[in-house]
Amino acid sequence: MKETEAKLVLEDGSVFHGYSFGSKTIVSGEVVFNTGMVGYPESLTDPSYRGQILVLTYPLIGNYGVPGNEKEDNLLKYFESDKMQIQGLIVADRSEKYSHWNAKKSLSEWMTEYDVPGIYGIDTRELTKKLREKGTMLGKIIYGKENIGFENPNKRNLVAEISIKKPIIYKKGDKKVVLVDCGVKNSIIKAFLKRYITVIRCPWDYNFLREKADGIIISNGPGDPKICKETIKNVREALSKNIPILGICLGSQILGLAAGADTYKLKYGHRGQNQPCVEVGTKKCYITSQNHGYAVDAGTLTEDWREWFSNNNDRTNEGIAHISKPFFGAQFHPEASPGPDDTEFLFDMFVRAISR
Numbered sequence: 001m002k003e004t005e006a007k008l009v010l011e012d013g014s015v016f017h018g019y020s021f022g023s024k025t026i027v028s029g030e031v032v033f034n035t036g037m038v039g040y041p042e043s044l045t046d047p048s049y050r051g052q053i054l055v056l057t058y059p060l061i062g063n064y065g066v067p068g069n070e071k072e073d074n075l076l077k078y079f080e081s082d083k084m085q086i087q088g089l090i091v092a093d094r095s096e097k098y099s100h101w102n103a104k105k106s107l108s109e110w111m112t113e114y115d116v117p118g119i120y121g122i123d124t125r126e127l128t129k130k131l132r133e134k135g136t137m138l139g140k141i142i143y144g145k146e147n148i149g150f151e152n153p154n155k156r157n158l159v160a161e162i163s164i165k166k167p168i169i170y171k172k173g174d175k176k177v178v179l180v181d182c183g184v185k186n187s188i189i190k191a192f193l194k195r196y197i198t199v200i201r202c203p204w205d206y207n208f209l210r211e212k213a214d215g216i217i218i219s220n221g222p223g224d225p226k227i228c229k230e231t232i233k234n235v236r237e238a239l240s241k242n243i244p245i246l247g248i249c250l251g252s253q254i255l256g257l258a259a260g261a262d263t264y265k266l267k268y269g270h271r272g273q274n275q276p277c278v279e280v281g282t283k284k285c286y287i288t289s290q291n292h293g294y295a296v297d298a299g300t301l302t303e304d305w306r307e308w309f310s311n312n313n314d315r316t317n318e319g320i321a322h323i324s325k326p327f328f329g330a331q332f333h334p335e336a337s338p339g340p341d342d343t344e345f346l347f348d349m350f351v352r353a354i355s356r
Contacts, residue, residue: 006119032054154223308330
């Protein structure tokens with residue numbers, strides 16, 4: 001069977017030639033890279049990738065296929081949301097055949113199901129090097145003479161696109177937390193259900209202070225945190241109370257903005273399962289799972305806040321904490337999925353805070 005040629009075109013004029021797999025759809029988005037070796041079912045369904053064309057640096061993708069849609073606690077068991085979230089996928093090579101006890105379909109079949117295009121046969125080392133040197137760029141996947149303009153997804157309110165529209169309650173125990181869904185991963189909800197905490201999941205712009213809860217979680221999500229004005233406003237009001245607050249990834253950035261700090265766009269972001277984060281003070285280093293393109297500017301934190309973690313590669317902020325109140329945020333993902341769960345103790349810290 002003749003393969004369909006495809007191109008990844010970057011906004012600087014660079015063109016990478018390869019072959020199509022998945023859906024043959026023309027798309028535009030922000031081109032980013034992930035350094036993880038495994039975990040593409042979780043990564044591709046992570047809502048933080050909304051609007052992005054994802055480059056996987058591991059050389060062979062698809063060899064263990066894609067699992068089925070079994071549910072647990074009304075959440076998909078093997079995925080981080082109810083659908084594939086990426087705009088497109090770029091790999092060096094893809095395995096046409098898969099082998100895994102839990103696989104139900106191939107990666108290409110799964111991508112076709114959600115109308116997501118992919119290109120393989122591209123030198124992802126060269127492409128990743130370019131993204132590291134120049135930073136993330138807009139790009140498009142096209143075929144033949146067909147074309148499309150470049151679109152910057154960060155100018156859209158990606159969180160509003162992906163958040164739920166009305167509250168959902170996951171009942172598990174007497175203690176309750178409100179989870180502000182900015183594009184939450186299922187594993188964050190599962191982490192609290194495992195600890196027998198009832199989770200009230202609410203839309204990004206919902207006035208969660210009307211709910212009687214023991215704690216507040218602000219989830220991960222895609223795009224520029226400054227666009228989430230309603231969430232920032234609600235969190236700022238919550239800071240005037242003593243209810244424990246935990247921000248994860250985008251949630252940590254929103255917490256920082258609500259506390260009076262500033263955020264900025266990283267050159268190429270942190271995406272993968274091997275980011276070293278050092279706890280300020282103890283100097284203890286953790287290997288973390290990450291997926292974000294923005295960060296809190298630690299130099300703009302007010303005197304009531306301190307830097308909690310920093311990235312050991314580029315010294316960017318990886319966590320903030322209030323000096324006296326139970327408010328803290330982590331830029332990395334303590335729930336992992338995919339990646340190491342070395343920092344899952346953050347959930348236990350939060351549970352202790354809401355149990356006092």
